[in-house]
Amino acid sequence: MSDIQTSTHAQTGLLPKVGAFLRDYYIYFVLVAVVLLLSTANLDKFDLFERGNFLNKNNIINILRVSAPILVIAGAFTMLMISGYIDLSVGSAMSLSAVVYALLAINGVPFLLAFVLTVVVGIGLGAINGFLVVRLKITPVIATLITLSLYKGVALLLVEDGVSAIKSGGGLKMPGWFNGYGRSGIFLGLPAAFWVAIAVTIAFVVIQRRGVLGKHAAATGGNPTAAKLSGINTGRVVFLLYILVGVTAALAGIARSSFMSLGDPLSGDGMELTAILVVLLGGTAFSGGEGRVLRSFVGALIIMALTVGMLTLVPAYYQTLVIGAALLAAAASNHVITRKGRAE
Amino acid sequence: MMSETVPRPAPHTRRRMSDESFITLLVAGVAVGLFLFASLMVPNFFQVQNMINLVTNNWAVISLGIGVTFLLVSGNFDLSVGGIVALSGVLSVWFAQAAGDGNPLSVGLGLPYPLALACALAGAMAIGALNALFVVRFGIPSIIVTLGTMMVARGIAQVITHGSQRNTNLPPEFGYLGNLSMFGTSVKFAVVLMAVLLLVAVFIEKRMVFGRITYWIGTNPVAATLSGIDRGWHITKLYLFSSAIAGIVGILLASEFKSGYSNRGTLMEFDALVIALLGGVAIAGGFGSVIGMFFGAIILAVVTSAATGLVLSPDWQYILKAIAVFLAIVAQTWALARRNR
Numbered sequence: 001m002s003d004i005q006t007s008t009h010a011q012t013g014l015l016p017k018v019g020a021f022l023r024d025y026y027i028y029f030v031l032v033a034v035v036l037l038l039s040t041a042n043l044d045k046f047d048l049f050e051r052g053n054f055l056n057k058n059n060i061i062n063i064l065r066v067s068a069p070i071l072v073i074a075g076a077f078t079m080l081m082i083s084g085y086i087d088l089s090v091g092s093a094m095s096l097s098a099v100v101y102a103l104l105a106i107n108g109v110p111f112l113l114a115f116v117l118t119v120v121v122g123i124g125l126g127a128i129n130g131f132l133v134v135r136l137k138i139t140p141v142i143a144t145l146i147t148l149s150l151y152k153g154v155a156l157l158l159v160e161d162g163v164s165a166i167k168s169g170g171g172l173k174m175p176g177w178f179n180g181y182g183r184s185g186i187f188l189g190l191p192a193a194f195w196v197a198i199a200v201t202i203a204f205v206v207i208q209r210r211g212v213l214g215k216h217a218a219a220t221g222g223n224p225t226a227a228k229l230s231g232i233n234t235g236r237v238v239f240l241l242y243i244l245v246g247v248t249a250a251l252a253g254i255a256r257s258s259f260m261s262l263g264d265p266l267s268g269d270g271m272e273l274t275a276i277l278v279v280l281l282g283g284t285a286f287s288g289g290e291g292r293v294l295r296s297f298v299g300a301l302i303i304m305a306l307t308v309g310m311l312t313l314v315p316a317y318y319q320t321l322v323i324g325a326a327l328l329a330a331a332a333s334n335h336v337i338t339r340k341g342r343a344e
Numbered sequence: 345m346m347s348e349t350v351p352r353p354a355p356h357t358r359r360r361m362s363d364e365s366f367i368t369l370l371v372a373g374v375a376v377g378l379f380l381f382a383s384l385m386v387p388n389f390f391q392v393q394n395m396i397n398l399v400t401n402n403w404a405v406i407s408l409g410i411g412v413t414f415l416l417v418s419g420n421f422d423l424s425v426g427g428i429v430a431l432s433g434v435l436s437v438w439f440a441q442a443a444g445d446g447n448p449l450s451v452g453l454g455l456p457y458p459l460a461l462a463c464a465l466a467g468a469m470a471i472g473a474l475n476a477l478f479v480v481r482f483g484i485p486s487i488i489v490t491l492g493t494m495m496v497a498r499g500i501a502q503v504i505t506h507g508s509q510r511n512t513n514l515p516p517e518f519g520y521l522g523n524l525s526m527f528g529t530s531v532k533f534a535v536v537l538m539a540v541l542l543l544v545a546v547f548i549e550k551r552m553v554f555g556r557i558t559y560w561i562g563t564n565p566v567a568a569t570l571s572g573i574d575r576g577w578h579i580t581k582l583y584l585f586s587s588a589i590a591g592i593v594g595i596l597l598a599s600e601f602k603s604g605y606s607n608r609g610t611l612m613e614f615d616a617l618v619i620a621l622l623g624g625v626a627i628a629g630g631f632g633s634v635i636g637m638f639f640g641a642i643i644l645a646v647v648t649s650a651a652t653g654l655v656l657s658p659d660w661q662y663i664l665k666a667i668a669v670f671l672a673i674v675a676q677t678w679a680l681a682r683r684n685r
Contacts, residue, residue: 086487103365138673139627141421141487145614145664146673153662161657286485317507317606321499327492328474331484 002017010116027282027298034302038309054309061189065259066306068182069094069252070274071197071297074282076244077275078296079214084221084288085133085238086155088144089274090249093125094268097253099155099188102166102263105178115181119250128247130239148272155265166263174261193255200248204210204293217241221288278303281330299330366683367624367676368636375642382646386653397585398645400531403538404593404609406428406641408616409623410545411586413637415486416584416620419562419629423490424475425590425616427467427497429472429609432594434501434510436464437604441513449505450512457515461595468591469584476580493504494613501606513604522600534596541589545634558582618665619644622672644668 022029039054073090088247097118103113125147132143159166168174182193208214218229220234227234249268256267281299284291303326307319362368379398385391399406408425415422433508439460441452451543455463471493505508526548549555561568561575569575623640625632647664 032606034490132670136674138670142621142669142673145617146670148666149614149662150668152668153666154660156659156662157657161659273495276488278520280488286488315506316496317502317505319498320495320502324492324495324499327495328478328489330490331478331488332482335482335484 013102014158022320023283026124027295027302031298031302034305034309038259038305038313041313045243046254047251049238054312058190061185064190064194066189066308068085068193068259069271070254070278070300070304071194072251072255073202073245073248073275074142074278074296074300075201075293076241076248078279078282078284078291078293079204079208079217079277080238080241080245081276081284082208082221082237082288082291083217083234083241084224085140085241086144086276087129087237087242087245088272089125089129089147089151091268091271092148092155092244092250093271094253094256094271095265096125096151096155096158096268097122097250098257098267099158099166099253099263101254101257101263102156102174102178106166106168106172106174106263108175111175111177111181115254119247122246122250122253123243124246124247125249126201127239129246130242133242134174134235134239152265159263159265163189165265166259179258179261180208182255182260193258194258196251197255200251201293201297208293213237213240218289221285222290248330250300273327274300277327277330280327283334285334287332363680363683364453364624364631364636367631367680368633368639371624371636371639371643371672371674373620375639375646377651378643378646380682382653386650389650394649396647398642400535400647402641403532403535404597404647405612405615406638407538407541407593407618408586408612409641411582411589411622412613412616413623413625413632413634414545414549414558415579415582415586416617416625416627417562417629418558418579419499419565419580420479420486420579421490421617422475423487423613423617424471424493424497425586426611427494427501428587428590428607429594429607429612430501431471431497432464432468432474432591433598433608434504434588434594434604436461436595436598437510437514437518438504438514439463439476440518441510441578442515443657447512449508449510450509450533452513457517460660464595465588465591468507468588468594472585473580474585475528475587477585479583480548480576480579489569498606498610501604504536505604507602507606507607511601514602517601519599522596522598522602530594531654532600534593534600537592537596542638543639544635545619559630562631564630579679582657590606615644617669618669621669624672624676625667643672 015112018167021069035054041054063313075096076086079089086206098206100121101114101118102118105111109117113326121197129144129147132138132146135141138146163169181191185193186192187195215235216227216234219230219232220237224234251272253268253270257263260267278299279291279296280286282292282297282298306326310319356484379395382389388394389434400411412422412425439455440448440457441454452461461632461666474493474496475486475490477494478484479486521533524666525531526536557568557578560577561570561573565575587601594609597635618638619640621627621633621640622643623632623636623638623646625637625640645666647668649663651660651664
């Protein structure tokens, strides 16, 4: 408390410390604020999920279940953005994986094989992005815009004309195990898809903080020339990161497809926006070079709590506006935070 | 707007054609070649009416492409135009709908029709101003800003229409502008407007200081600033210009269909970007032209309509777009590298 007097001098004392503290941990305050807001608001007006409190156990389980896709993507996407690159095709890659996974399952391929094959498809999709960006040197935005269109087109073509998604019918039936991965609670009432997302996030937190790939990604984003001159194969780093994003997009597709019990070729639409949003919310600089996987994970929790929780407060047609405004707000606050961080 | 013209070079000096004209010619050649190829493959493709349709069916995207091309040349994205098309259309309907009680979707503000249009255009340009604010003042990458404003614009349209559309209680003159035919032919006012906008844009781009400054900023922003160019204000004008075109497109479409539909213009921002890229506009800035963008639109139109003519499933359009952009980028890079070897 005695520091309050000295804090009036902006150079030393409490204020900069508070500033630094806020900069490092603001995302957790935002999460707490959003949860408080949603849990104290009147939820009795609509009966969309569980009647009652936002903090109701079933409601939390439901939010975490539908969050599995974005939670699993956030880590790899953060690393990619830290290295200064972007992947706009992640939503289409997710849709395509969802369709492939459902197609395999409905044609009698057992769970593990279908899972592995879909992940292999994800590796391939990521490798195509990596090839376009690293080998052919096409600007990341354009390269992944091309594959956004390509993957979406392939996903739509895999589903027969006149049918909206791969689902039971026409003599084929989804196997009984199909929606277990995304729905049935295996631990604390949460499904395997969620725990896979947690494991992937932990892996990326460790890679970022302790792994060589994490250091190289930050170096590539911070100053590509310097990174190259110090012997880092930046092309290989970026290629690998695109593959990792492809793999997590496949995992997200499997989770979504299993949760919805169908292979919807549009199920990943907009995921690239959500991914950019949560990474920016987590304070990763757009220019690359710095950022934290864990903060993006928290950012993803905030966005999912907000989008699902919001449905109980306002009609669904407010969603686009709120997400767009959140994206702008995240970008603006990110700008303020990273600029202050650099000035000091 | 500045009106001095760039001095012409003396007519007798022989110059090597610029890289930009080279690429524009290349794109135009590819457009014509593709059209002839499609004529061989697809029955009834080689018809005057079909040639006209390739342009007139795409007036909206080509018009949007003008603003998007100028911004790309200055080194900035504008992905908000599709959202603005929806917003301005919905606003024009909402403002023009008669006031009163009743179904919330059929009650508007009851403004006089011209005022309603002016206010809708102002609403569209407000999104352009928002783009400029975030890009210029805060220095946030334009792709992220305009993705955000795309959602904000469409989000406002969805809130006003409750996620669907408004089409009742409109004044009788509402449908006039969008269905107006010109010169006693079936050519619509919107198409003529597109042609006028194209000509004006080409003149600004090639002959006016405003256009040349746009290239300068895109080529070397630092040098442009050091030479005394107010870069921020120039980019602000470009965003306002682009959003105004998008606003007009939205108003015309709303008038044509006599409805304000919140999902209108979905993916138009990507198509506008795609035709600019097909037309040889470089996203790094400083390179490209409105004429190239126009021929890029023709390429895309030929490819998609030929695919429809060959009875491919409409799902193919995504794959065809991807392949077309990929080939365009690779071919243009290769052609330029070869030429400048």
